[in-house]
Amino acid sequence: MATVDGATRRRPGRRFRASRGRGPARRGVHPGRGTATASALAAALALTLAAGCTNGPAPADDGRGTDRPASRTDTGTAAAVGQVLAVKIDNVRAARPQTGLDAADIVYVEQVEGGLSRLMAVYATRLPKTVGPVRSARESDLELLRQFDRPALAFSGAQGKLLPLIDKEPLEAVTPQDAEDAYYRGTEKASPHNLYLRPHRVLPSAPGEAALTTGFRHGPAPDGGTPMRSRTVRYPSARFTFTWSPERRGWEITTDGAPTVTADGRRLAPPTVVVQYVDVRRSGYHDVLGNPTPYTETVGSGTAEVLRDGRSHDVRWLRPTATDGTRFTTRDGTPVAFAEGQVWVVFAQRP
Template sequence: MYAVKIDNTARGRPWDGVEFADVVHVEPVEGGLTRLLAVFSSRLPASVGPVRSARETDVGILGAYGLPALVYSGAAPELVPVVTSASLISTVPHDAPGAFRRSTGRPVPENLYVDLTAVRDAVPVPEPARDVGFRFGPPPAGGEATSARTVGFPAARVGLTWSPDDAAWTIAMDGVTAVYGPDRLPVRAETVVVQRVSLRDSSVRDAAGAVSPVAVTVGEGDAEVLRDGRSHPARWSRRSATDPTRLTSPGGDELPLAAGRVWVVLAPGD
């Protein structure tokens, strides 16, 4: 299993390869913006990106997956020890010769792409992915019919629109539908989990002095599961950074997801 850190600004879209990810985590970063952590297991695309730098939130998320390889373009000096000492395999461009390329059609830094098949050959993952807590099954009872949902961040927003013909949610970023491929097809997910999390400040600041937030994914909190054109209130819980995340109904029952692609939006809690 390979996880790739991907740009999520207007300059970095459209993405390559995100449509093939099994799970995509939308993370808050400095400046009120977001980035993606896309996790690949079923398929390893020959081009994924644009690849960007790691964050402390990545370490917390990936602890549940076992020993995935994190593909990223670098990290702040203060963060390097955190990433390299974590229980995951860190890969950077020079670790996987021939796996990375620079696109001539975009400026630096939004022009770095990775071939995950080449990374697999250079950095084999030593064990299969662990159970991260997702359960898949028939639609649960209840819920509320929902055709659209917007999840806001201080300087970004994620739009979700139900497409009955595709039985999936169409993803939009900052009001623009996310697309892929030469035909500019919409990026979709069968299930979207809106996970409300608290944020804490890390020791990392960007060039403008903005503090990089860390999404706290251990503990418990409110969530919303969007599937089959319905919204289901939920609770999430996770005992430690190496444990799976459980999604339950308000009554405590396991809340199943729809089979297929899953997006997890780590939204700031109230």
């Protein structure tokens, strides 16, 4: 994994703490011995660390709250913001249409094994009733998420060798074993494309826009730009086309040749799309078929295209360290603003 300056790391990561413990003891927790009381055992179970994924739904629960971390503003002073929810979402044909994707503030598109794609949806201003299908995490997700203040990361599991790295990260891991009551298995899609998350059982409410410590700005479009009706980004085994819709003031998405729609059939059309050129290299991991896992490097600098208002703007991006948000500027250094609403960031291989 690309190295970053560890001096600015916030408090270490931890597993999601369920509202109440149930069932057999999980990894790292032992049943009470001797004079251990039932209350002590319950407290231990509430602090359990767990990893991986499960194949079945859990009973309903009343949900839980989360404590609120502090973050640094641009002036360096402490400010209470909140904990965003990031969800790894399946994006193969069998997983579509996804649920809750239209409620995300940011949708990151990344390449995974076999040249396929996967999404990471980040929620701050509103929480949908359901999100999914939820799939597994990747190594490069950890670097990408350090720009947020101890985010909650919902995922279905990860490779065994990656789990210790996730445990060390400044995030809160939310897997089906960590928060059984937050997940369920749907009936309309086949496993493993049918695992769904109830976000309100992870966060009590949406933390608000201040939690999006990404460096993104909203405001008027930059001057100039090239009129653009459609833009296509290709991975080895996936492709995305963004077509400008003047009526909707957004870029209608087509994935692998089919319209990208919500579960109720509405076409997704984010007002801003960013095609960010990065280095995509092999990581030290692979899938069960032996395909190498790509690692998307999101710290550094490079070029990008910002699509908004029917035009394409050639810009530069800069993210000095993993704890910084990504800033986009014109060639002369002027900050580039995005349109109000959802932003899609598509990571493409640097030319």
